[in-house]
Amino acid sequence: MPIQFLETILLMTIVTYGARVLPFLLFKGKNVHGFVRDFIELVPIALLAALVIPELVTPKGSIVVIHNPYLWAGLLTFLFARFVPNLFMGIVFGMSVFWGLDKFLH
Amino acid sequence: MNQAVSLEIRKSFAYGLRQSLTIAIGYAPVAVTFGILATQFGLTFWEAGLMSFFVFAGASQFIAIEMLHQGATIWMIGLTTLIVNIRHVLMSVSVVPFFPTRTLPWSLGLAHGLTDETFVLNTKVLKEVVQEEDRRQVMLGINLGAFASWLVFTILGGLIGRWLPIQFSGFQFALLALFIILTTTSITRKNAMTYLLAALLAVVFKLLIPGKIYLILSVALAAGIGAWWRQRGHTLSIAGKRPNDKLNK
Structure with missing residues (x-):
């Protein structure tokens, strides 16, 4: 196994496990407040936007609308998940729709 | 099974494990996809498994294998992982009050199993459990069920990706689908x-x-x-x- 891969896993583990375990070790039951709390609270939703929207809108590095299976599969998956709140079904739906559109739009 | 463990405690653990079933089922397709993609990006199935074992955070793992494939530096991957996973601090902070008299091993163990999904389930279930000792067992069951599914199905995906070079473009969309579904529940x-x-x-x-x-x-x-x-x-x-x-x- 390449050493670079082990280093990557080590670093990922440190930051991820660190975020999980520090409150267990340091907090007595108090909570964070103010700007820091709002900031951390908003990171997940901002992250979802940053992870998803650019991939849907600019899959190949420039903005595409019509011939873009990512965009349409994304919209359909969003609508599907609003009505069928099931993780497994949603993912299978998204993958299948994307596969179909990818064939159809090319 | 015939050891003289306190029945109460064993029940709590089994209860948590049963509760984790919905998460375990939901993780399966995502973890299989992760395993398949990881092998397509040049990792072995047990390298993928190693990552699932230690990191146990879906989004960051998908991003990491893609960045590795693109030749990003480990610092860039580490920083991105930090940004993607910093939210665990908040989840951890709000779970901690359930365990006022926790010991170090429990802290170290329960922390590792905290994900978006186990956090939501734990928060819902632990409220109903009176004794702290039982709450620990329930959370352990929930976390362990989810963790086992993530690990086993990662390895399964890695093996599938290795032995069957599948050409199914849907895999490219698995992670986006997961994020989009998360968006519908968090926005x-x-x-x-x-x-x-x-x-x-x-x-x-x-x-x-x-x-x-x-x-x-x-x-x-x-x-x-x-x-x-x-x-x-x-x-x-x-x-x-x-x-x-x-x-x-």
């Missing part, structure tokens, strides 16, 4: 502006700056502006009682 009127701002910034930065830096920049900026806006709204509102929950704008 609210109070954070929608931050979502839109992050989306706009991310698209612009992605078009302007090569690499994955756009992720960190757009998330930090959008969450920073959103938090500043909330604080501002908070200080502007009457200096009276502060609503206890997230009622402040």
Whole structure:
């Protein structure tokens, strides 16, 4: 196994496990407040936007609308998940729709 | 099974394990996809398994294998992982009060199993459990069920990807589908502006700056502006009682 891969896993583990375990070790039951709390609270939703929207809108590095299976599969998956709140079904739906559109739009 | 363990405690653990079933089933397709993609990006099935074992955080794992494939430096991957996983601090902070007399081994063990999904389930289930000792066992069961599914199905996906070179373009969409489904359950009127701002910034930065830096920049900026806006709204509102929950704008 390449050493670079082990280093990557080590670093990922440190930051991820660190975020999980520090409150267990340091907090007595108090909570964070103010700007820091709002900031951390908003990171997940901002992250979802940053992870998803650019991939849907600019899959190949420039903005595409019509011939873009990512965009349409994304919209359909969003609508599907609003009505069928099931993780497994949603993912299978998204993958299948994307596969179909990818064939159809090319 | 015939050991003289306290029946109560064993029941709590089994109860948690049963509760984790919905998560375990939901993780399966995502973990299989991760395993398949990891092998397609040149990792072995047990390297993929190793990552699932130690990191156990879906989104960051998908991003990491893609960045590894693109030749990103480990510091860039580490920084991105930090941004993607910093939210665990908040989940951890709000779970900790369930365990006022926790010991170090319990802290170290329970922390590792905290994910978006186990957090939501634990928060719901632990409220109903009276004894702290039982709560630990329930959370252990929930976390372990989810963790086992993630690990086993990662390895399964890795083996599938290795032995059957599948050409199914749907895999490219698995992670996006997961994020989109998470979006439908996490977007609210109070954070929608931050979502839109992050989306706009991310698209612009992605078009302007090569690499994955756009992720960190757009998330930090959008969450920073959103938090500043909330604080501002908070200080502007009457200096009276502060609503206890997230009622402040």
